[in-house]
Amino acid sequence: MTEITGRTRVFAILADPIAQVKAPQGLNRLMAERGVDGVMVPLHVAAADLPTVVAGLRATQSFGGAIVTVPHKTAIVPLLDAVSDAARLVGAVNAVRREPDGRLVGEILDGAGFVAGLRAAGHDPRGASAYLAGAGGAANAIAFALAEAGVGRLTVHNRTPARVEDLFARLRRLHPALPLASAADPAGHDLVVNATSLGLRPDDPLPLDPAGLAAGQLVAEIIMQPAKTPLLAAAAARGCRTHPGLPMLEGQLALMADFLRMRP
Template sequence: MSDHQKAEKIPEKVNLITGKTRVFAILADPIYHVKTPQTMNAVFDAHGLDCVLVPFHVSPAGLPVLVEGLRKLQNFGGFIATVPHKPSMLALCDEVTDAARHIGAVNCVRREEDGRLVGTMLDGIGFVEAMRLRGADVSGMKVFLVGAGGASSAIAFGLADAGVSHITISNRSVVRAVELASRLTAAYPGLSVSTDDQDIEHHYLIVNGSTLGMQSSDAQPIDFTRIHATHLVADAIMEPAITPLLAAAQSKGATIFPGKPMLEAQILLMAKHMGALPQD
């Protein structure tokens, strides 16, 4: 078959990438699990935008070099940063929002025409909104949060802003848990915060904001035997869709909240911050 014949067989509905296409990216390590390209490109298509978002697999060591190169790409609009790059992006941006500064991490970056990078953090907003869309109002809840990294910090601040009454932070590094607790109490003096993670049962909402559960060999983020049917259990991990934590919670009759709706709830906010869609 000739190249001309192959070209004739391309379906009319395929969005062709041309020299006019505006390019966006997601940066991660590993990259296999990300769901953002499918979701964001569907948004671009729905809005009739000549844009594409592609996955970039970059290690932490290579992140500064890549980011510096992206500044120079004149048809590049911005990117989404995910595990493990969110905390590192804070220092690599020229400007960050107050939310990103409080949380200590960035997950969405806009490239200005002059190459300046403006970062924000939308994980917390997306998490709370995803729960609201499922009918769960977190106001007044006691929350048991696993993790103290970028995603967990964003979720913690999002929950605090939404009016939860208490957050217990459980993390492998106690120092990082204490540091996150200090930032939370500084920003929300009326919030009850603890790093004593021995008491799971008396919390209403359990959230895994760590990476534990992405690999089958991972340790359990919490002791699964302590989950009961009245818990709400959420996991920020996208792949697998049903993590071991969620599977265990489901088997106990608990209500579960998978990670992908969290992404879907913030995807429009990401498109707006990166300049693909107009700000409200």
């Protein structure tokens, strides 16, 4: 990293918990490679404090923007001045840019990053039958990106069926021909994705019943730390191929840097 001076632009990642985030390492390395005078730092912000912290960042003229992750992706939307059409439909953002006049603009890059990470590992989701655990911010983004990438059908599982129906209603607006189902069992799907935060803490339950996993399936995570979640361990034990969470971040680092205008 180049030396931080009074002219350095400051970027942040907003998260709770914070210790496991990887965006500072990735984006600081990318800025160094690009010759950008900027630095990304970790801001540990509890859910209840998000409006206060966002107000402070909006008022900080050297603040260039933030990556936003659990638990803030949906809660931050009404605090912003504008969001992209994709972010509005998904109902979440994971990147916020501060314009020179202080306006905060949000974008969702999770889904595109997840698909880019799958493709970089040799897994094209086109035509696949896909199963998604979760209906939160990241799950919404991945559902839209998988539909955009041309999956053949999509099953979504969430403890609260109303959240699945709400996601489906929005998906149908953009992808009316895509077959959608709400079901708990991942059996019979080519691609199984955990898009919940279950697995982040050691005592979390599994996000889905591993009895429905079998050889031939690809099981993918969005959790980056630990790299081998209990779900991926269970999937590997049942003969599945696995895809960890880190490629989703790697797949969107360049997308994030461009959106945040990390330019020399």
